[in-house]
Amino acid sequence: MRDIILKGHRISRNFGGLQALKDVSFEVEQGKIFAIIGPNGAGKTTLFNIISGFDRHFGGEILFMDKVISGLSSHLITRKGIGRTFQNVRLFNNLSVLENVAVGCNGWVSAKLFRSIFGVRSSIREENSIRKYAEEMLQFVGLEKKKDHEVESLPLGEQKLLEIARGLAAKPKLLLLDEPGAGLNEKEMESLKTIVFKIKEKGITQIIVEHNMKFIMTISDEIMVLNFGRKIARGTPKEITKNEK
Ligand SMILES: Nc1ncnc2c1ncn2[C@@H]1O[C@H](COP(=O)(O)OP(=O)(O)OP(=O)(O)O)[C@@H](O)[C@H]1O
Ligand SMILES: [Mg+2]
Structure with missing residues (x-):
């Protein structure tokens, strides 16, 4: 069946x-x-x-x-x-490559923790778990060396791979x-x-x-x-x- x-x-x-x-x-x-x-x-x-x-x-x-x-x-x-990527790349230009992937974790991370990562109160231990997972996803698409780069500095091909990494970060x-x-x-x-x-x-x-x-x-x-x-x-x-x- x-x-x-x-x-x-x-x-x-x-x-x-x-x-x-x-x-x-x-x-x-x-x-x-x-x-x-x-x-x-x-x-x-x-x-x-x-x-x-x-x-x-x-x-x-x-x-x-x-x-x-x-x-x-x-x-x-x-x-x-259900995760997705967009025909016209939709990344956050004001965030780094790694941070863009971390945004994808939004789906399984609690709202409170998510806020702590992108500002307000930082909780180092939990922040590390997201950082680690985001790095893993970057490695998966072969972009780990670019994790601290600005998104705009990446060629289109790499921006598209970054979108896939972000999609995967949601654990779809x-x-x-x-x-x-x-x-x-x-x-x-x-x-x-x-x-x-x-x-x-x-x-x-x-x-x-x-x-x-x-x-x-x-x-x-x-x-x-x-x-x-x-x-x-x-x-x-x-x-x-x-x-x-
Ligand atoms: N928000 C919208 N308002 C009005 N028309 C729309 C809207 N979105 C899509 N369309 C129209 O619906 C049709 C299908 O569009 P769609 O973007 O789904 O095509 P597609 O198969 O993805 O094409 P492509 O290969 O060019 O990406 C097109 O005629 C498009 O102009
Ligand atoms: Mg289309």
């Missing part, structure tokens, strides 16, 4: 007269890499915003680990175990990556591939939106194709390639 971690049932989203998503249903299997592909404007990011609770004005239902999560706030959804069961390869050179794509496989080894399920087809075909277990807000195909990389021909 397939162990389904995330289920979308007839997801629809309108922006004024524009139907960004129309009756999209899908199932994501636990531990797998599920890719979403489709041309610009197909509705991929819209779907990510819906799953992660950033957009709550949609039709249909989302189930995460058999529980309805549609309608919950993004904060609660993060706490339940499901991670959504929105075009992690955009703007990366070939060497950076290779390290991204390694990181994605390492995340899979940890047992974390991933949904990845990406335009780089070579990358998608090598990493995905299953692919869903969207076009003008509609699901037009789903299958393994092999099945999708065969259909294209």
Whole structure:
């Protein structure tokens, strides 16, 4: 039996007269890499915003680990175990590389402790546990040497890896990556591939939106194709390639 971690049932989203998503249903299997592909404007990011609770004005239902999560706030959804990165990098430029990852720990650290780290009363012992975890995540994506750097000094490729480290810092069961390869050179794509496989080894399920087809075909277990807000195909990389021909 397939162990389904995330289920979308007839997801629809309108922006004024524009139907960004129309009756999209899908199932994501636990531990797998599920890719979403489709041309610009197909509705991929819209779907990510819906799953992660950033957009709550949609039709249909989302189930995460058999529980309805549609309608919950993004904060609660993060706490339940869904992490994400953004198509346009969203990092805090006034914080260091390490601090940006520490922000990701927000989901499992108590609000009181979190306040103590970013100012007010400092509690050294607990602060260390977060620092250690954030450093571990930086090491995971290969950025540990840059931990004290300013975010703006990092090239785009490293900023994208930093976003993944921050997403992982929340200890997600499901991670959504929105075009992690955009703007990366070939060497950076290779390290991204390694990181994605390492995340899979940890047992974390991933949904990845990406335009780089070579990358998608090598990493995905299953692919869903969207076009003008509609699901037009789903299958393994092999099945999708065969259909294209
Ligand atoms: N907040 C919004 N208000 C109005 N229209 C929107 C909004 N967000 C998205 N859209 C529209 O919905 C459609 C789907 O957009 P979306 O960003 O989901 O596409 P995408 O598949 O992620 O495309 P890309 O590959 O370019 O990132 C587009 O036509 C877009 O212009
Ligand atoms: Mg997008």
